[in-house]
Amino acid sequence: MRLNDPLDKNFDFNAAESRLYSDWENRGLFIADPKKPGPKFVIVIPPPNVTGNLHMGHALDVTLQDILTRYRRMKGDNALWLPGTDHAGIATQSVVERNLAEKGVTRHDLGREKFVEKVWEWKKAYGGNIVQQLRRLGASCDWSRERFTMDPGLSKAVREVFVSLYEENLIYQGEYIINWCPRCHTAVSDIEVEHQNKSDHLYYLRYWADDLPPLIVATTRPETCFGDAAVAVNPADPRFSAYKGRQVRIPLTDRLIPVIEDDYADMEFGTGALKVTPAHDPNDFHIGRRHDLPVVVAIDENGQLTDAAGSYEGLDRFEARQKMLTELEEKGLLEKVEPLEHSVGVCYRCRTVIEPFISKQWFVRTASLAAEAAAAVRDGRTKLVPATWEKTYFDWMDNIRDWCISRQLWWGHQIPAWRCVSCEATTVSREDPAACPKCGGELIQDPDVLDTWFSSALWPFSTLGWPEKTEDLARYFPTSVLVTGFDIIFFWVARMMMMGLKMMGEVPFEHVVLHPLVRDVHGQKMSKSKGNVIDPLLIIDKYGADSFRFSLAAQAGQARDLRIDEKRIQGYSKFVNKIWNAARFVLSAVKSDVTATAGAAVQAETVPDRWIRSRMNEVTAQGRAHLEEFHFDRYCDLIYQFTWYEFCDWYLELIKPILYGQDEAAKDKTAGVLTKTFAELLKLIHPVMPFVTEELWSKFSDDGSFIMTSSFPEANDAAKDPEAERLVSRLMDVTKAVRQVRSDFGLPPSVKLSPMVMTEDADTRALLESQGPLLLKLMGADQLTLAGGEEERSKDSASSVLDWGQVWTPLAGHINPSAEIKRLSKEIDKLNADVKAAETKLASEEYTSKAPEDVVAETRERLEAMRQRTIALSRALDLVSLLSNG
């Protein structure tokens, strides 16, 4: 058995990370085997856009998934984390178009086939970026199973779902008002429209009737009036009774439209009269349907006015508005203009104002699917974490509207529907049809592609091979956990639920873990335009992936925002260093290979050894619980606190006298406990900080084993040792008491104290007699004496009092009496106030028997301790006064 060379003072993460990752990957440690028995644990990654680069959102997402996967893998589960990327229709198409534009080429110059080829070329060249970047984070994905939403298999799944839903009449094609982006030239679904508040104007236009005063109609969009089909008034509105059944003239035109009655007209708003433009407003569209109004298209797909607008034909919609206002004013058709705050819909991609537009699109009939998906969460088949998101989910599911799935793009899954040029029949088919099945006529495929989210909705099963009956599908579906940001509950989570239930008959995942969204230090969304984007790769270069991951996980609580703070990451890089240096110390004490020791039984005989084993056991139990409940922040906090303050600050210090001592047998036993405990600690840390722990593991062993495939520590009640915990807590108290005296009186380390502990408690005497030597260095003392009674207290002492005894330390010649008198007086005052507060509290607790016995007892004890300390400090004050007087 040979241990590796002593470690450098610092962990060189830059050199280690890529080497370790290659090792893991090359040895196939990430690859899942469906034949491996045991419980499964499956995550499919939320596929990043293939054109994308790693951003903070991915980093958080991936870190949490990796923590869960590494934990479950070590725990012995059959763990699969399946990675992949999304073709991201509109985003990718725009990127390639922009690229072409630099060469002065449009997609129309190339034609559809050539353009799609270009996109594939682009994908080939740059699509690997994001997955390489995921590797930098340490993501233990099974790359042998990597998928892309436009892989042949996944495309087959998309087609299968489309056709079968069509056959069930759950997909239909319809003429409908949709959200049209005049810039992207495509329909977008309702949730792809963002609403922005805007200071706008409400224009009051005069619609003339031949023999009546003009009807005043308020609108924010005068340019749509060329598409007006009616003016609607509320049937209950008495102001317009004269106009009922009459016609009015659209301003700037000769066209007459009827005045109709509809409940939708709000008597409170504007004048109470509403112009109805079925082609350009969703509400008006519905009113139009109710009243069988004609649809007049006044604005085309480019956002320009049509021939319905007369002389305004060809003008951009906003230009036209300005020009019209001038003319309306001139002709006395503009009654007044009022400012108005309202929201306008904009395209989520390009922020262009959405134009409601009538066109023929494909829709998914969502009502029944959504009902199932909502039920699955209501009855707990899928659990949202944190559960507060359920309400949001239900609100949407219960009020869902049909999903517009066709997009006028070229990049994506082309809709498997064909139209016959002769009989106009529509054919939807799993296989490309050669001719119209009805009349044998020529077929033309629908040029549209499917919404990107359509293929994403199938991701949990399409990636496992569906519709084929694969071994993976049988073994790994349904998946265990979906980890994602709450911003895509509607876009993605809800749709996966619907499709999973519909196509597989099962929920696609058991838990949905919704994590916060990453913001900058000020809580602002990161965006290129704000210039507040922090590149995760630069952070990794600077601080290492481990510090970064730890920081993300430690902040991944139940809140909605996660404010990334470089200082905090920097802070956690110190933790990495702390672990590294603890390892250097442990290494110097190690007697045998850690990997062998980790599983072996150890003899924890000394109080510190028993204590650390007991604490380790407790931390293991708590840690497991935190991870099972997806409390990443608590897990990080737990291992941080335990490692730094208990393991390093106390345990390592307490055992130094033993390790540096002469008793070889005792040394061996303690080294054994130390080694085993440290090995377990590394394992506990590994899911969060895989690199430093794996590197250290390799330094401690030469059997070529990996910590990532070692077994996660298990809690074992046999290690519970409340007695040891109590004793160490006492040792800490004595040590702290002496340190406090030392610090309070400003004693330099060169002054070796000889503290005297006064106690009549036999337990404590025995403890200090046996363990006292371990404390000397920690207290900066050369000896520790025990006394049984107060008579032994010397005159020149100051004191510190514990709840079970007193520590006296000779101070003559070391202190500044006048300063101490001040300090002690102040402290005594404060104590007196505390005593009073405690007395009040005790009185109220004792007032009734409702307060639990132990609570009352605790208060009583605390009060007694404070009284004791008050007395002791008063004595110290007396003594210092004596010293000061000579």
Next chain:
RNA sequence: GGGCGGUUAACUCAGCGGCUAGAGUACUGGCCUUACAAGCCAGGGGUCGGAGGUUCGAAUCCUCUACCGCCUACCA
């Protein structure tokens, strides 16, 4: 308009009926003590947004309220 979060130490957050309200960073004082100065020891700092209420006991539960933010929505 509806809904959901947040408001706790200088900063970022945890705690969500009962330890003297915690952590990291920052701050103050003392230390280069042979794992670590990216460290060690000690310490200062908060009437838990405001007002009521329930309770023996409230940062924690209830009601109201003020700011901040997010989501959602067919007032033109």
